[in-house]
Amino acid sequence: PRATRAAGDAMNDFQRVSVWSQWMRLAHWSIALSVLTLIATGWLVGSAPSVAAGASDLHGYAASVLMAGLVLRIWLLFADKGVGGWEALVPVRANLPAMKQMLVFYLTLGKAPLPNWYAHNPLWVPLYALLYLFLVVMAVTGIFMEEQPLVAGFYLPSIHLAFAKIITVLTVLHLATAVLQDIKGKRGDVSAMLNGYKLFESQKPDSVEFMRQSPGVSIDAIGRDRKKDS
Numbered sequence: 001p002r003a004t005r006a007a008g009d010a011m012n013d014f015q016r017v018s019v020w021s022q023w024m025r026l027a028h029w030s031i032a033l034s035v036l037t038l039i040a041t042g043w044l045v046g047s048a049p050s051v052a053a054g055a056s057d058l059h060g061y062a063a064s065v066l067m068a069g070l071v072l073r074i075w076l077l078f079a080d081k082g083v084g085g086w087e088a089l090v091p092v093r094a095n096l097p098a099m100k101q102m103l104v105f106y107l108t109l110g111k112a113p114l115p116n117w118y119a120h121n122p123l124w125v126p127l128y129a130l131l132y133l134f135l136v137v138m139a140v141t142g143i144f145m146e147e148q149p150l151v152a153g154f155y156l157p158s159i160h161l162a163f164a165k166i167i168t169v170l171t172v173l174h175l176a177t178a179v180l181q182d183i184k185g186k187r188g189d190v191s192a193m194l195n196g197y198k199l200f201e202s203q204k205p206d207s208v209e210f211m212r213q214s215p216g217v218s219i220d221a222i223g224r225d226r227k228k229d230s
Contacts, residue, residue, distance in 0.1 A: 014186070014200060015200050017198055017200050019118065019198045020119070020192060020193060020196045021080070021084065023076060024083070029069075030068060031069040031135065033065070034066035035066065038062045039168050039171065041056070041058045070139065077089075083119035088119060088120055089125055089129045090125075090129075091125050098115045098123075099123045101114075102121065102123035105184075106177055116200075131167070135167065137159070137163050141160040142160060145157050178190055
């Protein structure tokens with residue numbers, strides 16, 4: 001009973017806040033799962049001749065899902081006025097301290113404190129924008145490279161392969177860092193992409209002004225998000 005009360009008191013110190021909309025989560029998982037499938041099937045096509053035909057078919061299906069996810073995500077960049085909009089992916093000077101803290105957190109494998117942020121991981125913000133751009137390049141080269149492999153002196157299969165390697169590295173880093181921050185953190189960053197909600201520590205009156213000035217989390221943003229959901 002004592003342990004149960006302690007757990008209940010710990011949960012009372014957190015607020016469950018809606019951060020990611022259903023459209024953002026749909027775009028995220030469409031892109032994430034298709035990219036993982038494309039990485040695996042792309043490797044099989046080039047390295048496992050016995051299953052290359054089946055892997056190639058699955059590669060094509062996954063590419064279709066990826067393009068649908070990218071179209072949705074690009075639409076959200078302009079239609080979403082909250083965390084899904086393009087402004088959320090533009091690095092700002094106010095986030096530099098949080099970006100530095102995140103880098104230290106990763107380099108120390110979670111031994112350094114994990115900074116607070118509301119939606120997007122501040123260190124990954126510029127990488128997200130680049131990743132979407134790289135995925136668009138992958139989609140375009142994938143569509144045209146079989147029928148027209150050489151365009152303006154550029155060999156599309158080579159470009160496709162080069163960007164595939166970059167995306168694979170970014171994907172591995174993203175998975176590793178997401179797991180690390182979910183294990184070391186208290187906000188449920190990974191599960192938030194499933195149910196849309198993150199946990200934020202309840203604010204005491206004397207700490208509200210500090211959190212307003214924090215580069216990672218905006219109390220005003222949380223308030224706007226709640227109004228939007230209601």
